[in-house]
Amino acid sequence: MAEGRLAQDFSPASHRRPAFRRPVVGPAIMFTSLMFLTRECGRDIRRNSLLSVATLGAVSVCLIVSGAVGWGAIRLHEIASRQPGRFEEIDVFMKPDAPRESVVALKARILALPAVNRVKLVTREEAWRSLQRDEPTLSDALPDNPLPDALQVFPRRPADTAVLTERLRDVSAFPQIAHVTDASRMVETMMAGERIVKVIGGVIAAGLFAATVFIVFNTIRLTVFARRREIRIMQLVGATSGFIRFPLVLEGLFHGVAGGAVAALVLIAAARIGSQWAAALRSPLLGDVPTQVGPLHILCSLTVAGALIGLSGSYLSMRRYLRRV
Amino acid sequence: MIDLQDVGVNYPGHAQALSGVTLHVDKGEFLSIVGPTGAGKTTLLRLLYRGETSTTGTVTVAGQNLNLIRPHDIPFFRRKLGIVFQDFGLLPNQTAYENVAYALRVIGATGATIRRQVPAALDMVGMAHRPDAYPAQLSGGEQQRVAIARAIVHDPVLLLADEPTGNLDPDTSIGIMELLLHINVRGTTVISATHDAVVVDRTRRRVVALDKGEIVRDEEEGLYKEALPADPEPAAP
Numbered sequence: 001m002a003e004g005r006l007a008q009d010f011s012p013a014s015h016r017r018p019a020f021r022r023p024v025v026g027p028a029i030m031f032t033s034l035m036f037l038t039r040e041c042g043r044d045i046r047r048n049s050l051l052s053v054a055t056l057g058a059v060s061v062c063l064i065v066s067g068a069v070g071w072g073a074i075r076l077h078e079i080a081s082r083q084p085g086r087f088e089e090i091d092v093f094m095k096p097d098a099p100r101e102s103v104v105a106l107k108a109r110i111l112a113l114p115a116v117n118r119v120k121l122v123t124r125e126e127a128w129r130s131l132q133r134d135e136p137t138l139s140d141a142l143p144d145n146p147l148p149d150a151l152q153v154f155p156r157r158p159a160d161t162a163v164l165t166e167r168l169r170d171v172s173a174f175p176q177i178a179h180v181t182d183a184s185r186m187v188e189t190m191m192a193g194e195r196i197v198k199v200i201g202g203v204i205a206a207g208l209f210a211a212t213v214f215i216v217f218n219t220i221r222l223t224v225f226a227r228r229r230e231i232r233i234m235q236l237v238g239a240t241s242g243f244i245r246f247p248l249v250l251e252g253l254f255h256g257v258a259g260g261a262v263a264a265l266v267l268i269a270a271a272r273i274g275s276q277w278a279a280a281l282r283s284p285l286l287g288d289v290p291t292q293v294g295p296l297h298i299l300c301s302l303t304v305a306g307a308l309i310g311l312s313g314s315y316l317s318m319r320r321y322l323r324r325v
Numbered sequence: 326m327i328d329l330q331d332v333g334v335n336y337p338g339h340a341q342a343l344s345g346v347t348l349h350v351d352k353g354e355f356l357s358i359v360g361p362t363g364a365g366k367t368t369l370l371r372l373l374y375r376g377e378t379s380t381t382g383t384v385t386v387a388g389q390n391l392n393l394i395r396p397h398d399i400p401f402f403r404r405k406l407g408i409v410f411q412d413f414g415l416l417p418n419q420t421a422y423e424n425v426a427y428a429l430r431v432i433g434a435t436g437a438t439i440r441r442q443v444p445a446a447l448d449m450v451g452m453a454h455r456p457d458a459y460p461a462q463l464s465g466g467e468q469q470r471v472a473i474a475r476a477i478v479h480d481p482v483l484l485l486a487d488e489p490t491g492n493l494d495p496d497t498s499i500g501i502m503e504l505l506l507h508i509n510v511r512g513t514t515v516i517s518a519t520h521d522a523v524v525v526d527r528t529r530r531r532v533v534a535l536d537k538g539e540i541v542r543d544e545e546e547g548l549y550k551e552a553l554p555a556d557p558e559p560a561a562p
Contacts, residue, residue, distance in 0.1 A: 032430075032433065032434075032435055032436060033430075033433045036430045047418075229416065232414070233414055233427070233428075234431050235403075236374065236376075236408050236414075237403065237404075237408075237428040237431055237432065237479075238400045238401065238402075238404035238406075238431070238432050239400060239431035239432065240400045241400075243400075243431060243433075
């Protein structure tokens with residue numbers, strides 16, 4: 001064997017690789033080939049329709065979950081990023097029986113605190129009018145105005161909000177105060193939720209992505225196995241590896257893009273329903289926060305993600321198989 | 326056309342498939358490779374279409390040193406060849422016409438070329454009357470004719486046939502061999518690996534016999550089995 005190799009490597013006729021003249025491929029031939037390969041791809045999908053539906057479903061489920069996690073994280077971020085202004089506002093609700101004079105006196109007393117910038121009195125009558133305007137159904141259902149007087153306290157520095165809130169909650173110092181709320185805790189909870197969604201959702205999405213690539217990989221492998229006779233013939237009549245790969249990669253791409261489009265439609269519908277539900281809550285936190293993520297963004301991003309899944313799955317599968325043939 | 330110099334093929338853990346094979350085939354020749362099962366006939370054919378690489382020696386086909394050919398050049402080299410197999414290798418869900426056209430489509434032939442060359446190839450193998458038949462609707466001989474049409478549709482310089490009559494009855498086998506001879510007469514070099522003694526003996530062309538991976542006989546106008554020496558003249562009483 002060694003002798004043969006030496007003879008092969010150093011024989012005068014074989015000391016260098018001869019250049020191989022390849023045929024020139026014009027646009028007409030490329031177009032004809034492209035049409036043929038696309039038809040082949042369509043034929044394969046029709047022939048393995050059950051497998052195609054299963055793969056498409058797997059890609060869709062993966063992208064629905066991943067897309068929902070991504071969309072949820074973006075929406076939470078958008079809502080949370082609108083909240084910092086609310087850190088500066090502390091709502092102080094009086095006891096229902098607190099006389100107006102004591103509320104006015106308390107306003108002056110709070111305003112005198114060095115950390116306080118401004119205090120606004122919202123009387124129970126003003127609050128009732130707001131409720132009647134914003135929630136007529138609710139206000140109509142109530143026999144009379146149950147709302148107390150309230151003070152909106154604005155600290156000088158946002159950093160003082162927490163300390164000021166704690167001080168106002170001191171019942172011994174402010175016995176006429178029933179309840180103190182500030183948005184900081186809710187915003188903090190929301191931001192923590194956003195972080196959790198990002199981390200856990202990211203891990204789930206990455207796992208699903210890998211699993212779906214594996215499913216597409218196996219689908220294409222099954223297709224390749226079903227087409228092994230054709231592939232052998234193609235190789236023997238002089239088809240290039242690219243020509244053999246193309247319909248299978250196209251098939252993977254189809255599954256990915258179609259799965260992405262299905263997932264996008266489901267998510268767009270879900271997002272619309274979710275937004276309507278959130279608007280119906282009339283929550284001061286969720287209320288009408290505009291989003292940068294439109295239906296077109298969802299459709300494009302999920303279709304591209306699906307295409308990536310399909311391409312990587314089919315390419316890996318083909319690469320492994322053609323190496324063996 | 327073909328030049329093999331001291332070619333050996335060794336599969337790890339197995340006996341040597343070919344050993345010290347030196348063979349020269351001129352353009353336009355018709356060569357039958359004979360020998361028992363496991364003699365190395367198929368390995369030799371696989372070397373010629375670069376389905377296999379020799380462990381030792383050099384294999385040159387149509388001016389191309391196959392030991393040095395780059396992997397991405399192999400498809401372009403194979404476009405110079407036609408290959409026929411014992412199992413026909415037809416696509417079951419495509420008609421005879423589509424099967425033959427397939428060989429042209431995968432090498433990027435235009436529609437006009439396909440429309441011109443496929444009927445001509447089917448006509449040449451005597452299958453012009455059944456272009457729309459699926460392989461399952463054809464007899465074994467007819468399927469092999471379609472396979473041959475697919476192998477010659479792009480006008481190859483070399484036709485390789487691995488047991489082309491292996492699945493056929495004797496009469497059909499002779500018909501297929503006559504077709505290969507006809508293709509050879511038109512200028513295509515034909516190499517057929519077979520252990521069909523009837524067709525080899527009837528053909529009376531060059532025969533190379535292999536045994537245990539070595540060439541044991543190379544005869545012009547040879548027979549499947551080595552001709553026994555003529556009986557000596559009986560001694561005069």
